[in-house]
Amino acid sequence: MSRLPEYLRALHALADAGHETVSSEGLANAAGVNSAKLRKDLSHLGSYGTRGVGYDVALLIDQIESVLGLTQCRAVALVGVGNLGHALAGYDGFASRGFRIAALLDADRSRVGEQINGLVVRHVDELSRVVAEESISIGVIATPAPAAQAVADELVAVGVTSILNFAPCVLSVPDGVDVRKVDLAIELQILSFHEHRKASLTALPATGGPGLAALPGGLAATDTQEAIGT
Template sequence: MSQQRTGHEAGITGRVGAVTPSAVLGSQPDFPDLPEATVARLPEYLRALHHLAETGHDTVSSEGLALAAGVNSAKLRKDLSHLGSYGTRGVGYDIEPLVGQIEYILGLNKRRAVALVGVGNLGHALAGYAGFASRGFRIAALFDADLTRVGELINGIAVRHIGDIPEVVKSEAISIAVLATPAGAAQAVADQLVAAGVTSILNFAPVVLNLPEQVDVRKVDLAVELQILSFHEHRKSARGAEQAKAVARGAELAKAVARGAVNGSPAATLGEVAA
């Protein structure tokens, strides 16, 4: 889905590279070097923890959090150990400090301003998505090349022309952009964003961007995701067909054995079925 470069449970320890409570409060520990797979799972843990907190929980076991996040508990414990977070046997993880840890690691201890370029059908929907605010992001600017869209209000924000990108990116301190342009315009717009100071791009355009190494890009292609699901459906159908054939062969074999027992020549009858 993405073009991309770049026994334990609840207390928080102070090992080197760990994020301690003091880190959440503003000190500067060594930042942990996390595996990419762990980073990709942290937002799921955070989502599950927020839901648990909202439903009145103060602690959660590794098994409970793993179930809520859709991973196995051993993997979850290993991921959280990279943060220096270990569990208390029989108690589990304290939810509030763990939320603080993960938000710090993901850089969500401050709300990040985001620019969205391209306000067609997809961009318009993204601009109105309420989930960004609850996950630590603020849509600070909307851009489009279509002059007829400039000045349009979407979720209270006026659409600006892409020519205003340098000025707005600087004034709003924007480092992350969402690209929802047509494929043919994506590279040129991405170059504009990078030149203006954007260093991370979420790309919905169906094209691979050629950008400097220091720019982090994640590509979201819904058609590719559907093609992958189509593969899984095809595989399930193929396996189902093979299983049906195996059942049918088994039934024929059972009939052949029965016929052979009656006729007194089982070997010949089994040979006929196998053939």
């Protein structure tokens, strides 16, 4: 599950708060899921809690970190030092959670040489050298969309096999390379959908039953609700 990292975050918070042990119910709350799901997820790890007691917080942290491969700090290359790239370069949430931004790169020579958070921006031509020097395994793309595919190709060419893509476009990569995409505008658009739905519903007070009125788009509200998950 892609929920393990969320459990890990919750566990760290619990550990900081002094808990040595936690029930599936307690951890589930802290992670924002229900307890049955959490227990099922953890059981897939073969992780053992203690019946009648719960899970040992420190032990579970170790287990999950080992499964996620976070026992070593991973070096990351960030390509694209615009607005967003700048913020990512300065984001301390990475360092505290197992990652080290080991290189900043940009295609714009006017940005090369700039120093951000103790790191100098290098030209993207140096990618190959930097990846080797720093044993970089993960690339982050924060360029404009039109440049993203070319950057992805270069990352793959120099041996990077995991990419986090902030550019609003789909990347095509060979098998064996993993890509995750974060599109900030899409997140807002999903919220917009929910807003739109809520507005439509309150505008039609208490029309239960089958005759539920059509939305602006010409759709029954129930269909539309079904049409967008979460």
